[in-house]
Amino acid sequence: MSETMTIRSMITASCCAVLFGLGVATAGDNSLLRIERSSPADRNALIEAGVTLVTEIDDAFLAVGSADDVQSAAASRSLSMTVIDAAADSAGFALAGLRPGFTATALLVCGEVVAAGDDWRLVKGADFTTPECLESPGWFLRVLDMKPLATARPAPSEYAGLIDGKTRLIPNPLVQEMVDSVDTPFALAHWSALSQSPTWSTRHSQSQGCLDATAYVHGLFSSLGLETSYQHHTGGYADNVIGTITGSVEPEKTYIAIGHLDDLPSSGVAPGADDNASGTAMVTALAEIMSDYCFARTTRFIAVTGEEQGLYGSDFYADAAAAAGENIQAVLNGDMIGWQGNGQPTVEDLDLNYNSGSQWLAQAMVDAAADYTTGLEINAFLCSSMVYSDHAPFWSNGFSAICGITDNEGFCNQNGNYPYYHQSSDTIANCGPGGPDFEAAVIRTYLATMAHLAQPIARVPDSPSNIGAQPDGANRIALNWSDQGPGVNYRVFRSTGSCSNPGPPALVGETGSTSFVDMTVSGGVPYAYTLSAIVAGSCVSQLSNCVEATTTGSCDEPPIFAGIDHLASAGESTCRIDLGWLPPQAVWCGGPVAYNIYRSSTPGFTPSAVNRIATQISSTTFNDTDVVFSEDFHYIVRAVDLAHGGEDSNTHELGSSPTGPPVIGTWADNAGDSGTAALALTSPWHVAAGAGLNGAAYATGTYGNYLCSALSTPALQLDTDPQMVFWTKYEIENSYDKGELQVSIDGGSNWIRVPMTYPGSSSHTYDECDLGTGSFFTGNLPTYTQFTASLTPWAGLEVMLRWELSSDSGVVGSGWWIDEISITDVAVPGTCSGADSLFSDGFESGDTSAWSP
Helix, strand or coil: CCCCCCCCCCCCHHHHHHHHCCCCCCCCCCEEEEEECCCCCHHHHHHHCCCEEEEEECCEEEEEECHHHHHHHHHCCCCCEEEEECCCCCCEEEEEEECCCCCHHHHCCCCEEEEEECCEEEEEECCCCCHHHHCCCCEEEEECCCCCCCCCCCCCCCCHHHCCCCCCCCCCHHHHHHHHCCCHHHHHHHHHHHHCCCCCCCCCCCCHHHHHHHHHHHHHHHHCCCEEEEECCCCCCCCEEEEEECCCCEEEEEEEEEEECCCCCCCCCCCCHHHHHHHHHHHHHHHHHHCCEEECEEEEEEEECCCCCCCHHHHHHHHHHHHHCCEEEEEEEECCCCCCCCCCCCCCEEEEEECHHHHHHHHHHHHHHHHCCCCCEEEEEECCCCCCCCCHHHHHCCCCEEEEECCCCCHHHCCCCCCCCCCCCCCCHHHCCCHHHHHHHHHHHHHHHHHHHHCEEEECCCCCCCCEEEECCCCCEEEECCCCCCCCEEEEEEEEECCCCECCCEEEEEECCCEEEECCCCCCCCEEEEEEEEECCCEECCCCCCEEECCCCCCCCCCECCCEEEEEECCCCECCEEEEECCCCECCCCCCEEEEEEEECCCCCCCCHHHEEEEEECCCEEEECCCCCCCCEEEEEEEEECCCCEECCCCCCEEECCCEEEEEEEEEECCCCCCCCCCEECCCCEEECCCCCCCCEEECCCCCCCCEEEEECCCEEECCCCEEEEEEEEEECCCCCEEEEEEECCCCCCCEECCCCCCEEECCCCCCCCCCCEEEECEEEEEEEEEEEECHHHCCCEEEEEEEEECCCCCCCCEEEEEEEEEEEEEEEECCECCCCCCCCCCCCCCCCCCCC
């Protein structure tokens, strides 16, 4: 669990004074505030009233904004408000959740305590990344990024009744089958693979061991047939690993099992058995079992990193998912779930934390444990202040999520704590002799919950076996295979070429029998076949082994051709676009080969005789002069085997617009309001519709911690007196995060700062890009403002320019926006003369506006 969690401790009168006696400073427009919470509806009501809530604690929220405005909104719901700090952007803030051994003196290494509760302290400080602060066993730490909470999403309609008992889960035999397959040796194997690996002795997020561990999880997910990917979130940190089983009925609905793979301490041996190999083992175990089944809804299995440093991996995933509109139904987080407990209660239970929007999910797990007899007792309770593990970013984004832990470390009045937290003695052995049995029961319970909610359809059928393929007369190949029983259909896929080097596969048939005759083959062409089995209409097996066959007869197989490879404006006085491509990879019927060329003014067009502009071109280049200056043209090239006239069917498309020789002028980019958005984007930079002065703008949106990301121009040839103008606005954490304009004269290999009047300043050096101290774009500039920069030091050179944003480990801002960029005295494409636009599209657009009677 992150250095951001708690155990209950008694608060002295002086601590309470910290919480309630902070009205000494005059509250400003960016105050840090505490708002009482009295009902589950308060969160959404306050957000809808315009209050920026940033986290939940005990029976309250923390918010930022104008004290007067927030006071008014709170009062409208009869809620009290207290000013904690009159300048929320003057420093960083972190929540420290208290564990046994906590002392107020020790916490001073993190900063000044400015508010307190039963089991937490709010600390104000400049740097929470020191090992003394971050890794102390006396508290969990959660650095507040001050990102606004989203409104809580409602429970899925079919499960909303779980809360009041109006709905009960109806046990599914397939789920019971999965649950029954999990025993202690199976659970221990997954747990040991992470905690007792001979390959690594630590999984600290910035270590080679963590890289090795993520590679192991990635390999495991891939071997199970999951759609597997890495997700980069923070420079210098191991990536998240994501495995996905896409649902076949409601794939847009997503259920997530998550656990953090990283551990502490940061030096020496760090087995991290309970914290948190146990949670990641739950994720990998669920992935292995569930990969043998098909589900109506999508399931994701996520091993995140950076949890111990501030939930970096889960925060990045949750923010990105919310921004992308991912329809996350539920998140099941496991953190420190392997310890057998301290015998209180005698039969150890799993403490299950939920917030007000997630009660339905907690009840679903309670019901699943009982209905599927997982052998686990669950103690579920409302604990909105448990914000120190990987469910918390999902809460912040309004998703339903729960966090299971053997003992809740005192949070929300739940006793018990793990004695080997963040120590090299956090081993499976020290989780107690009953630890593996407890881990197995927890895995069964998470599995029962996840599988039930995702709605299993069927067990994935085995891949077809004993496949035979042989010629069956002219232009026929017969296939046969072993029977898998009633209710199974078989899909037949064919590629040209060999099994070791096949072409693109095509579905050529589906049958319920154990044989198939392919009657659409050419004579003399080698074919490679694979099969899949399908049950219940949508549950498909892995592909079978490959078999090969060749038959006799006529040949009409088209070439294998990748399509157009490149194109560009010729840049001459007469308008021309030059196209080029590579020869086909294979010509099965002997050739010779020629090429047909298709063109449209509309992207995504379908090639046809109407838009074919050239036929049977023998070379691998074509110069199109029937084009008009600055208009867009899109091309598809297809190969034809002249031996039989068959054309390939590729749809690879490239586009360009013709221009003339370069002239000295003004280069401009307005994020695509007119022309093309030409800047190169590095995440999180993107083109944001409606965010600019006159339409779109380049923007980061709310950015992450440890970010080093840039927005770059293409190469530009400067003349004698180039000047740059652009408009920008931003909210970037003042002084700690920063941005600047940079220039490169070697194609982007090296960059230096462009001198200009930067409006802010930074005295801090620990940002991801190492920009140093001095003047920058930093702080808050809420409205678009024009800035200028002279580029005369690089006159006569070819340059690239970029806006680079760099952040540290703490608070982030809502982002940086760039728009209406112009550079004078630079080489820009000139005009060219060419075809009349009346004829340039081959009449295929249907536009007759240029015709006269």
